[in-house]
Amino acid sequence: MRILIIGARGSVGRTVVNALEDRHDLIRAGLASGDIQVDLENLDSIRNMYRNAGNIDAVVAAIGHGHFGPVEEMTGELWMKGILHKALPQINVVLEGIPWVSDRGSFTLTSGVLNRDPIAGCASAASANGAIDGFVLGAAGDMPRGIRINSVSPGLLENSTDRYTGKFPGHEPVSSRRVGLAFTKSIEGVVTGQTIRID
Amino acid sequence: MRILIIGARGSVGRTVVNALEDRHDLIRAGLASGDIQVDLENLDSIRNMYRNAGNIDAVVAAIGHGHFGPVEEMTGELWMKGILHKALPQINVVLEGIPWVSDRGSFTLTSGVLNRDPIAGCASAASANGAIDGFVLGAAGDMPRGIRINSVSPGLLENSTDRYTGKFPGHEPVSSRRVGLAFTKSIEGVVTGQTIRID
Numbered sequence: 001m002r003i004l005i006i007g008a009r010g011s012v013g014r015t016v017v018n019a020l021e022d023r024h025d026l027i028r029a030g031l032a033s034g035d036i037q038v039d040l041e042n043l044d045s046i047r048n049m050y051r052n053a054g055n056i057d058a059v060v061a062a063i064g065h066g067h068f069g070p071v072e073e074m075t076g077e078l079w080m081k082g083i084l085h086k087a088l089p090q091i092n093v094v095l096e097g098i099p100w101v102s103d104r105g106s107f108t109l110t111s112g113v114l115n116r117d118p119i120a121g122c123a124s125a126a127s128a129n130g131a132i133d134g135f136v137l138g139a140a141g142d143m144p145r146g147i148r149i150n151s152v153s154p155g156l157l158e159n160s161t162d163r164y165t166g167k168f169p170g171h172e173p174v175s176s177r178r179v180g181l182a183f184t185k186s187i188e189g190v191v192t193g194q195t196i197r198i199d
Numbered sequence: 200m201r202i203l204i205i206g207a208r209g210s211v212g213r214t215v216v217n218a219l220e221d222r223h224d225l226i227r228a229g230l231a232s233g234d235i236q237v238d239l240e241n242l243d244s245i246r247n248m249y250r251n252a253g254n255i256d257a258v259v260a261a262i263g264h265g266h267f268g269p270v271e272e273m274t275g276e277l278w279m280k281g282i283l284h285k286a287l288p289q290i291n292v293v294l295e296g297i298p299w300v301s302d303r304g305s306f307t308l309t310s311g312v313l314n315r316d317p318i319a320g321c322a323s324a325a326s327a328n329g330a331i332d333g334f335v336l337g338a339a340g341d342m343p344r345g346i347r348i349n350s351v352s353p354g355l356l357e358n359s360t361d362r363y364t365g366k367f368p369g370h371e372p373v374s375s376r377r378v379g380l381a382f383t384k385s386i387e388g389v390v391t392g393q394t395i396r397i398d
Contacts, residue, residue, distance in 0.1 A: 043275065070341040076242065076291045079334075083282055087326065092275045115333035118340055118392070126337030127286065127330040134314035134329025135278075138322035142269040193317070 002027065002056045003187065006040065006049075006093060007063035009033050011160045012110050012152075012179060016060050019180025020187070027053050031063075040089030043096065050100045057102045058187045061090040062110045067124040074123065082128030091135055094149065104146040108186040109136060111195065113155040119168055129153065133195040140193030148192035152182045155199050174198045201226065201255045202386065205239065205248075205292060206262035208232050210359045211309050211351075211378060215259050218379025219386070226252050230262075239288030242295065249299045256301050257386045260289040261309045266323040273322065281327030290334055293348065303345040307385040308335060310394065312354040318367055328352065332394040339392030347391035351381045354398050373397045 001024045007013040008028035020026060028034035029049055038049040040063055064086025067078045090109045097107065111129035114122040136151045143149060156164065158173040182196045200223045206212040207227035219225060227233035228248055237248040239262055263285025266277045289308045296306065310328035313321040335350045342348060355363065357372040381395045 071294065071338045072297055072341065072343055074294050076287055076294060079290055079294065080287065083286075083330065087282075087330075088275055088279065091278055091326070095270065095273050095275060095278065098271055115329070115336060118337045120340055123334050123337035123341065126333035127290070128333070130314070130329030130331070130333025131282065131286075131326040132329070134325035134327070135322050137314060138317045138325030139270045141317055141319055142271065142322065144271055 001025065001058055001187070003058040003060065004029060004053050004056045005060045005062065006030070006038060007061065010062055011157050012062040012154065013060070014159070015157075015176040015179040016062060016183045018176065019184050027056070029053075040093060041085065043092060046092055046096045050097055053100065055102060056100055057105045058108070059093060059097050059101060059106070060108045060183060060187070061093045063089060064110070064128065066128050068121045070121050071123050079124045079127065082124035083131060086125075086128040087131040087135070090132060094135075094139065098144065098147065101147055104148070106148040106150070106187055108183055109149070109151040111151045111153040113153060113171070113199070116153075116197070117155070117171065117199075119171075136195065137193045143192070148186075148190075150186040150191060150194045150196055152179070152186060153195050153197045154179050154182065200224065200257055200386070202257040202259065203228060203252050203255045204259045204261065205229070205237060206260065209261055210356050211261040211353065212259070213358070214356070214375040214378040215261060215382045217375065218383050226255070228252075239292060240284065242291060245291055245295045249296055252299065254301060255299055256304045257307070258292060258296050258300060258305070259307045259382060259386070260292045262288060263309070263327065265327050267320045269320050270322050278323045278326065281323035282330060285324075285327040286330040286334070289331060293334075293338065297343065297346065300346055303347070305347040305349070305386055307382055308348070308350040310350045310352040312352060312370070312398070315352075315396070316354070316370065316398075318370075335394065336392045342391070347385075347389075349385040349390060349392070350394045351378070351385060352394050352396045353378050353381065
């Protein structure tokens with residue numbers, strides 16, 4: 001398959017590349033690296049990415065960031081960061097990408113554990129994850145030409161534990177191998193409308 | 200308890216009023232009716248509402264609308280309607296309301312069934328629900344002074360079936376009595392960080 005991986009150099013994207021590169025033709029996209037440079041917060045940039053990538057069988061979106069902080073200090077504007085920097089960019093990858101994906105192809109988005117197993121200050125991030133997980137369930141039934149759509153929702157990644165020391169008390173890190181398997185299931189398998197959890 | 204019910208005249212709000220009015224002091228708020236007029240899409244209006252309501256023991260937000268339509272015809276802007284007209288207004292009710300809610304008081308938001316049991320064209324609405332459900336889980340751990348927060352996620356309301364004829368095939372309508380009970384549990388009970396589902 002020709003597979004477009006957006007965020008290929010990120011902590012999640014690297015696990016996807018490792019899981020797939022031996023047997024698929026990967027197109028790596030990223031903000032400042034890879035085969036195609038793309039800023040998912042810019043619609044024209046997304047459209048350029050698809051024009052450059054051409055027809056593809058699967059798309060992975062593994063990007064996003066948000067706001068962390070207690071609700072007592074949160075504003076609506078801060079809350080929106082999770083929506084605007086994680087959920088909306090990934091959803092625009094789907095909305096703009098449908099014409100480029102082959103029959104029975106797939107989209108796989110990336111949410112995360114915080115809307116089922118929260119940590120302090122995660123209300124904005126948990127909302128972004130919930131928006132993504134809700135979207136794939138709602139969108140799956142609408143998809144044309146047998147195109148499937150899922151989200152992968154990993155726990156704390158073992159390759160990111162250094163960045164989050166003390167922030168995820170008691171969370172058992174999930175292996176890069178298992179994260180890669182979840183994306184493999186979404187791309188090579190048959191499920192649609194699912195949030196594939198890795199705990 | 201003094202309970203502020205925002206959207207008191209809506210299909211959900213009416214069930215909440217019926218369930219609570221016999222034994223609590225209700226302050227009804229709505230866009231164009233009730234004791235206090237409020238537009239939850241306007242931060243100043245939310246702040247005025249709280250100043251007018253004064254100190255309260257519980258807040259219910261039962262408002263919101265979104266975009267319905269197939270993903271092939273959806274744009275990021277249309278997708279955002281669910282976020283901007285349902286999720287963000289309810290979340291601003293919490294972010295602006297914390298100082299006005301008594302110790303061990305509560306917030307109860309309203310999501311809905313579509314992020315667990317989808318219908319055609321519901322991707323935007325399902326995201327809004329997921330954002331709300333994620334928020335209450337994420338925010339619960341941050342709440343000061345023992346304040347609790349939950350969402351109520353009802354199936355198709357029996358009092359709304361006429362509005363949605365043919366749109367929810369096979370969905371069994373949920374009774375207004377059961378919707379009222381879910382809000383009662385959130386307000387009078389002890390749970391926090393939960394999405395109380397009514398199926």
